Amino acid sequence: MEVEPGKAEQRLCARLKLDAEASAYLVQAMRAGVSSRSAVVLSPKAPQGYVPPFACEDTAAWGWLPPRVYVPCEGERPTAHPDYAAGLYYSLDLSSCWESAALEVVPPPANSLDLCAAPGGKTMLMAARYLPQNHTANEVNAARRGILRQNVLQCGLPNTEVTGLRPDQWAAEGRVFDLLLVDAPCSGQSLLCKGIKNPGCLGAQMVNGNAKRQKGIMLAAVQCVAEGGHILYSTCTYDPDENEKVISYILRRVPGWQAVEVPQLAQFRSALADFPCYRLLPQHGFGAGGFCCLLQKNTIIEQK
Ligand SMILES: C[S@@+](CC[C@H](N)C(=O)[O-])C[C@H]1O[C@@H](n2cnc3c(N)ncnc32)[C@H](O)[C@@H]1O
Numbered sequence: 001m002e003v004e005p006g007k008a009e010q011r012l013c014a015r016l017k018l019d020a021e022a023s024a025y026l027v028q029a030m031r032a033g034v035s036s037r038s039a040v041v042l043s044p045k046a047p048q049g050y051v052p053p054f055a056c057e058d059t060a061a062w063g064w065l066p067p068r069v070y071v072p073c074e075g076e077r078p079t080a081h082p083d084y085a086a087g088l089y090y091s092l093d094l095s096s097c098w099e100s101a102a103l104e105v106v107p108p109p110a111n112s113l114d115l116c117a118a119p120g121g122k123t124m125l126m127a128a129r130y131l132p133q134n135h136t137a138n139e140v141n142a143a144r145r146g147i148l149r150q151n152v153l154q155c156g157l158p159n160t161e162v163t164g165l166r167p168d169q170w171a172a173e174g175r176v177f178d179l180l181l182v183d184a185p186c187s188g189q190s191l192l193c194k195g196i197k198n199p200g201c202l203g204a205q206m207v208n209g210n211a212k213r214q215k216g217i218m219l220a221a222v223q224c225v226a227e228g229g230h231i232l233y234s235t236c237t238y239d240p241d242e243n244e245k246v247i248s249y250i251l252r253r254v255p256g257w258q259a260v261e262v263p264q265l266a267q268f269r270s271a272l273a274d275f276p277c278y279r280l281l282p283q284h285g286f287g288a289g290g291f292c293c294l295l296q297k298n299t300i301i302e303q304k
Contacts (some may be wrong), residue, residue: 008202012189015240017272022283026238029282033195037094037287040078041121041128042068043155046088053081062286064101064264068128087154092121095190095287098280099183099234100125102262102294106230109178110134115167115221118144120151122181122234127157136177138163138170167220176226184214186235186242190288201237211241218250222257228299230260234292238281243291244273250295251275260294 009030013023029035040052046068055073059065071094072078079091100122111134114123118139126132137152137160139145149162165173187206191198200206214235221231235242251257259275268278270291277293280286 012202012238016238022281025283026281029288030189030192033193035282035288036194037071038078038091039069039071039094039097040089040091041066041097041124042070042089043087043124044127044131044158045086045156050088052078052089053083054078064098064104066097066100066103066125066129069097069125087156090121090124090151090155092124093236093287095236095280095290096121097125098265098268098286099232099290099292100129101264102232102234102278102292103129103179104264105260105262105294106179106232108132109229111177112136112179112181113138113170113177113224114181114183115170115217115224116140116183116185117162117181118148120148120155122183122232123148123152123157123160124155126179126181127155127160131158133159135160136163137161138165140164140166167217171220171223173224175224176229177224178226178229180221180225180229180231182217182221182231182233184210184217184233184235184242184246186210186214186237187239189237189239190282190290191236193282193288207237207239207241210237211239211246214242214246215249218246219254222250222254222297225297227297229297231295231297232292233295234290236288236290238279238289238291240272243279243293244270244277247275247277247293247295248273256298256300257295258298260296262294265292 054076057071108130117137187201261276265278280289
């Protein structure tokens with residue numbers, strides 16, 4: 001059946017510069033709410049050679065799936081298994097794993113900060129990739145911080161401290177990290193594609209409010225990165241104002257930063273920016289979607 005986009009849906013598709021076919025797909029996905037796909041990431045508790053005790057998809061040809069991530073076959077319920085309760089793996093969105101794939105080009109950091117960490121998905125993905133030496137999982141919301149702490153404990157993450165500072169407080173601290181994760185609070189438009197109600201998420205007021213907050217978080221985040229270090233910025237929303245435009249604002253406003261190419265994500269490169277950044281839409285088939293951009297702070301070369 002042909003879908004007649006509503007005004008807000010139409011506005012979003014136009015802002016994303018989608019053609020008629022892609023627009024119809026996205027609108028249908030937002031209305032149907034069945035694009036969700038789950039994944040699991042093995043925790044440090046999973047012994048060498050461990051494989052999840054349920055059927056998983058063959059993902060070998062995808063080329064971007066982060067290490068120690070498995071995609072359960074349809075109908076499997078990973079969270080119902082005792083290994084989940086024992087913390088051998090953590091269950092999360094496949095789109096979240098996709099965002100974390102940008103870390104493929106980042107060398108193991110000596111220290112790292114997940115600025116917006118709860119409930120802990122990105123921190124788990126990072127631990128699976130690097131087994132970090134010195135990681136801080138930070139969450140401003142106290143209730144969510146409790147859940148984060150519980151997840152960190154349950155999955156046995158080593159060398160991980162849980163904190164609750166605001167981004168501006170981190171900036172004032174003066175500490176610098178090799179890697180920052182900024183999985184920013186956003187309007188969450190992709191929730192619609194998972195069948196989760198999110199009133200107002202397509203409206204200008206919600207998008208503008210989030211874009212302003214994201215710029216503030218990023219202006220603080222850039223102050224917390226060591227020379228040559230990275231920030232992985234990600235959201236689970238579609239609007240360019242919360243994605244490409246936040247990054248372009250930071251690149252214009254803060255000297256000495258560049259967006260980094262991620263060859264593994266080349267097929268997802270955004271056409272809405274003249275720097276490398278990546279977007280996932282439901283039509284790609286890897287879940288409800290999201291956005292990611294990897295930024296690197298230049299190394300200052302001393303003049304003799
Ligand atoms: C998208 S969620 C993070 C999801 C998490 N990274 C994960 O993968 O499980 C964004 C988080 O940012 C937090 N947050 C909200 N406002 C914030 C602000 N102004 N500064 C920093 N974090 C904020 C929210 O409480 C929320 O936990």
